[in-house]
Amino acid sequence: xxxxxxxxxxxxxxxxxxxxxxxxxxxxxxxxxxxxxxxxxxxxxxxxxxxxxxxxxxxxxxxxxxxxxxxxxxxxxxxxxxxxxxxxxxxxxxxxxxxxxxxxxxxxxxxxxxxxxxxxxxxxx
Numbered sequence: 533x534x535x536x537x538x539x540x541x542x543x544x545x546x547x548x549x550x551x552x553x554x555x556x557x558x559x560x561x562x563x564x565x566x567x568x569x570x571x572x573x574x575x576x577x578x579x580x581x582x583x584x585x586x587x588x589x590x591x592x593x594x595x596x597x598x599x600x601x602x603x604x605x606x607x608x609x610x611x612x613x614x615x616x617x618x619x620x621x622x623x624x625x626x627x628x629x630x631x632x633x634x635x636x637x638x639x640x641x642x643x644x645x646x647x648x649x650x651x652x653x654x655x656x657x
């Protein structure tokens with residue numbers, strides 16, 4: 533569980549993070565693009581989570597391609613969700629029990645505030 537995000541649930545916060553890579557999700561017949569961010573911190577520098585996946589939104593698209601190591605600042609809403617296996621198979625439920633966790637949603641006001649090392653290529657998914 534992302535304990536440091538727990539106290540921020542329901543609030544929109546300003547964050548900084550290191551871009552790591554692009555990803556893809558598939559859900560209910562739809563496909564979308566995601567971004568893996570590492571070392572997500574609040575403006576005081578406190579580490580909120582070591583990593584998180586967020587949706588690739590128009591704010592990220594407007595910046596252009598990111599390279600691994602680029603530092604980004606953005607706002608996002610902290611939201612709680614249930615993770616783990618929610619089906620009826622008891623073995624799977626015991627292996628991955630449902631639990632509350634926290635995620636970042638609706639990233640806005642995205643800006644690149646630092647660049648990766650020169651010579652690094654854009655990250656691939």
